[in-house]
Amino acid sequence: NAGVMQNPRHLVRRRGQEARLRCSPMKGHSHVYWYRQLPEEGLKFMVYLQKENIIDESGMPKERFSAEFPKEGPSILRIQQVVRGDSAAYFCASSPLAGGRNEQFFGPGTRLTVL
Amino acid sequence: AQKITQTQPGMFVQEKEAVTLDCTYDTSDQSYGLFWYKQPSSGEMIFLIYQGSYDEQNATEGRYSLNFQKARKSANLVISASQLGDSAMYFCAMREGTGNQFYFGTGTSLTVIP
Numbered sequence: 001n002a003g004v005m006q007n008p009r010h011l012v013r014r015r016g017q018e019a020r021l022r023c024s025p026m027k028g029h030s031h032v033y034w035y036r037q038l039p040e041e042g043l044k045f046m047v048y049l050q051k052e053n054i055i056d057e058s059g060m061p062k063e064r065f066s067a068e069f070p071k072e073g074p075s076i077l078r079i080q081q082v083v084r085g086d087s088a089a090y091f092c093a094s095s096p097l098a099g100g101r102n103e104q105f106f107g108p109g110t111r112l113t114v115l
Numbered sequence: 116a117q118k119i120t121q122t123q124p125g126m127f128v129q130e131k132e133a134v135t136l137d138c139t140y141d142t143s144d145q146s147y148g149l150f151w152y153k154q155p156s157s158g159e160m161i162f163l164i165y166q167g168s169y170d171e172q173n174a175t176e177g178r179y180s181l182n183f184q185k186a187r188k189s190a191n192l193v194i195s196a197s198q199l200g201d202s203a204m205y206f207c208a209m210r211e212g213t214g215n216q217f218y219f220g221t222g223t224s225l226t227v228i229p
Contacts, residue, residue, distance in 0.1 A: 089158065093160075
């Protein structure tokens with residue numbers, strides 16, 4: 001059973017470009033979470049999605065960031081007009097159910113560098 | 116206030132010795148879960164151990180155990196018989212009630228000395 005897949009693992013963008021980060025949850029998992037890890041910090045929650053629905057985006061910046069989890073295909077975190085402060089590791093996690101003791105299984109992360 | 120506090124930025128332990136990594140949490144919920152993850156230099160997040168707020172016994176998973184002191188709101192991770200491969204960042208995390216997100220601490224960098 002493959003784990004959570006994220007691609008690309010490393011992404012370099014120039015200021016003003018768009019970044020698209022992909023996440024394929026574990027088989028059978030319908031709950032996806034995105035986190036951001038700035039250098040030397042812990043992970044910070046961004047958004048929680050179920051298939052085709054954004055459930056909680058309280059941690060998502062109001063501008064330039066969006067996320068989707070379509071019926072078919074991976075979840076996408078999209079960052080428009082990237083700035084240097086967007087440089088971070090972005091982790092996706094999935095779980096079969098929400099809440100309770102259900103652990104979140106993390107992908108390997110995408111390391112975004114904005115030049 | 117911080118939901119999760121890890122006060123040890125870095126720790127050293129001799130190989131084969133035990134080490135305790137501290138974690139305190141802040142919540143007003145009665146129901147919550149506490150998790151520890153390991154992040155090696157390769158960057159992935161590896162789940163280690165879980166403790167529920169209603170669990171009466173401290174969680175154990177192999178060489179990992181969780182020293183859960185509910186009244187003190189602490190959930191320290193104990194690693195016994197440290198191995199060189201234990202060198203990594205360790206993150207404590209909490210989920211409140213039926214909440215969706217995990218709150219993570221800032222992590223502790225553990226170095227195992229041969």
